[in-house]
Amino acid sequence: MKKVEHIGIAVNSIETAGDIYTKLLNTGIYKVEEVASEHVKTAFLQTGPNKIELLEATHPDSAIAKFIAKKGEGIHHIAFEVEDIYAEMQRLRAEGFVLLNEEPKRGADNKLVCFVHPKGTNGVLVELCQSV
Ligand SMILES: C[C@@H](C(=O)O)C(=O)SCCNC(=O)CCNC(=O)[C@H](O)C(C)(C)COP(=O)(O)OP(=O)(O)OC[C@H]1O[C@@H](n2cnc3c(N)ncnc32)[C@H](O)[C@@H]1OP(=O)(O)O
Ligand SMILES: [Co+2]
Numbered sequence: 789m790k791k792v793e794h795i796g797i798a799v800n801s802i803e804t805a806g807d808i809y810t811k812l813l814n815t816g817i818y819k820v821e822e823v824a825s826e827h828v829k830t831a832f833l834q835t836g837p838n839k840i841e842l843l844e845a846t847h848p849d850s851a852i853a854k855f856i857a858k859k860g861e862g863i864h865h866i867a868f869e870v871e872d873i874y875a876e877m878q879r880l881r882a883e884g885f886v887l888l889n890e891e892p893k894r895g896a897d898n899k900l901v902c903f904v905h906p907k908g909t910n911g912v913l914v915e916l917c918q919s920v
Pocket of ligand 2: 794796841865867915
């Protein structure tokens, strides 16, 4: 694992949350991308080397819609950048972690991503991501 790549925050509205985080971080959203396969719209802000990903559901079946219905808005996941996602997935499986996808899937910026079940990581949903 190389570093924390981003922290994902589930929000009801990217427009509203975008204004709040722009004021909070004193920097604007630098990109908005819909990731249709995940049923989310994402918006990214950057402070120094760190990225915040705001996530709004685009469908009632979205993980974000379900999360907000259960827990309300808030931190949804921590994403770690990895060098070789296939190797990391194999390593984590061997360590007994439950991966939520068998094969890497595509996230924002077309990155390869894989999620680790929060039940095995002390209640924190973990995303692995590899730049392509
Ligand atoms: C675009 C991309 C990118 O960055 O490039 C993204 O980030 S996409 C980000 C959106 N996509 C994803 O999150 C994909 C991976 N997520 C998933 O597969 C799912 O959301 C699961 C994490 C498996 C949860 O789905 P499931 O249908 O099982 O929902 P559920 O409501 O029954 O949840 C089962 C248990 O997990 C808990 N739970 C659910 N989501 C959680 C989260 N984000 N953090 C911590 N705990 C969480 C629930 O409270 C519940 O606990 P109790 O049993 O105690 O009540
Ligand atoms: Co993410």
